[in-house]
Amino acid sequence: MSKMSEKLVETLAEALGQAATVLPNDVISALERARDREEGPARVQLEAILRNVEIAKAGQVPICQDTGTPTFFVRFGTKFPYLEELLSAIPEAVRLATRKVPLRPNTVHPLTGENPGDNTGRHIPHVTWLPVPGDGAEIFLLPKGGGSENCCALKMLTPGLGIKGVKKAVVEHVVACGGKPCPPTVVGVGIGGGADLSLKLGKLALLRPVGERHPEREVAALEEELEELINASGVGPMGLGGKTTVLAVHVEYAHRHPASLPLGIVVQCWADRRAHLRISPSGEIVIRNP
Amino acid sequence: MEKVLKTPIAEEEVRALKAGDVVYVSGTLFTARDEAHRVLLERGAPFPLEGLALFHCGPVVKKAGETWRVVAAGPTTSARMELFEAEFLEKFKPRVIIGKGGMGERTLNALSEVGAVYTHFTGGAGALAAQAIRGVKEVHFLEELGIPEAVWVFEVERFGPLVVAMDASGRSLYADLEKTVEKNMDQIRARIQGA
Incomplete structure (x- = not known):
């Protein structure tokens, strides 16, 4: 060699x-902000998560x-x-x-x-x-862990449903996953391209630091709206109820075929x-x- | 209410627990995921499981000489074990299930019938879990199933915090929450349509 x-x-x-073994700082900050706004069982979960993150870093063991x-x-x-x-x-x-x-x-x-x-x-x-x-x-x-990967999905939407259809599909899907992907999650959404590309875009969206917005204004606004809508569901940390179901939603897009509206939803656990x-x-x- | 359950855990003890309680387990805990459930049901258990805690987990372990050390051991998604769990509870009578994400109707009924609870451990908190594991007592089916799927037997001290999410009286925090979420979703859908 x-x-x-x-x-x-x-x-x-x-x-x-x-x-x-070491969780990125942007994820830790997002988890701390979530802990500060939660109470009850949701707060217990976030406190356990943050304690776990500290133990892993100090002992150099997997999170x-x-x-x-x-x-x-x-x-x-x-x-x-x-x-x-x-x-x-x-x-x-x-x-x-x-x-x-x-x-x-x-x-x-x-x-x-x-x-x-x-x-x-x-x-x-x-x-x-x-x-x-x-x-x-x-x-x-x-x-990427298996539990959250199992919550990824491809939806081939009817183009006539438009962006409202995209919002509805993302929110319904993430909410239906409940506690399975270890929320609060980071969700990567890929719109357009094709079946495979939409999912790949969803994964690429996860490479951005948590909460860093897409440079295009309309896309950034969609990210913010999706976060707000999903968090209004009440699923909460670990699906035990609470205000924080997602830490962030990141969106990427590609141009699409006129007859297709592919939507790739990639879910990443809190251990991003x-x-x-x-x-x-x-x-x-x-x-x-x- | 916060209490420590010591194995072997008695049926009355878990029947007294209510959904929402926070508990810890001390004593013996064994892991079983999909394959381990199948194998144990097919061939029987190599040691008595009654009164123990069943942990849905595929740990990260390291062997130092002849001793196994647990590096990380958080819960895996319990829903996958729904296929086996009712039968497993009836046959082996573990009193506490530890997992994440909750389980279905069949398991909820079996918990009432057999006298057991399903508890939630913070998903992904593998290092926190490993800290409560004092040692590996035994491991079964390791060669056949591999590290994550094998049946690991751990000695634990104050393993938790565990939220009782499904109790032996048929109450499930997940089912309660589902109703709240469905109500919220009606408003969310209306907001999307109206926007």
Whole structure:
């Protein structure tokens, strides 16, 4: 293995470990704000969550036993010199982190039930490659738990229902999930594109810090409205009732076919674990804990 | 009311609990997820489960020499176990179920019949849970089912806080909340249509 390959494996494994054990500050702040406005059982849940976050950070242990499926999003320059090294370093880093952190071995063969034990397998870890002009690379890690992934949904809406139809479908879906995805959740909504793209956009929307608004005014307003509507439901933390069902809703969109209105709803649990790395063209790697 | 239930937990003790109570468990707790429920029902339990706490959990564990250490052990979504739980309660009589998200009608009825409660542990609070686990007593079906699905037997001290969400008198916090949420949803739908 070349020096750069080794460095990539080690740094990526370190970032996976950080993502599993240290919750990003934007999520902690959002949880603290939620705790301050809640009372009763809802407040008990948020206090337990925040205590858990502290224990995990201090003891360098995973925040949640479901350390998720390691998922990668790589924005790489078309002239980025380490693409080949990165390609092989990603699964290697997952194996290393699974042993070292440790992460729960979460990859199961869908037909035989066999678990390789190292969080890799066919098509896993999955990487979304996003080429951009330039010579550096940016890597986003999103280890996503199974409970919240089970609450993701694709709705192929009738275009005539318009944006009201989108609002209704998002609110009804998130509310129907109740306590299952471990609320307060962060919801990524992808509108348009196509069946697969709408869900992918929903996932990409989760890479933004919690509560950071979409740069376009209409989209930002929709995010705010969806948050308010969902939180008016009363589902609350862990589905035990309360004011905070979502910490944030992030929306992304793509142009759609005139006959289709795809809506991808991606639900992320309160343990919105993320890590971010930047690789310079000279081979420097910086982990930036969001 | 906040109290500590010590295993083996007696039927009368759980029948006295009411939805909304906060409890802790000390003593022996075993994990079982989907596959473990199926296997235990098919083949019987390798140790007596009556009076113990059943935890819907797939833990993260680490082996140091011959000793297992629990790194993180929060609850998994209980709804998936609805398939098995009524039968499981009748057959094995664990007195406390620990999970998240709640369970269905069949389990609620079985809780009343058998004398057991379903309690909610904060989802994702795996590190908080691990702190209350004093040690791993046994593990079953590890080779066959893998780490998350195996039956782990833990010694615990003041494991919680656990909110009694479904009690043995047929009351479910989830069902109560569902009614409130449905009422709120009528207003929310009207707001969307009117906007």
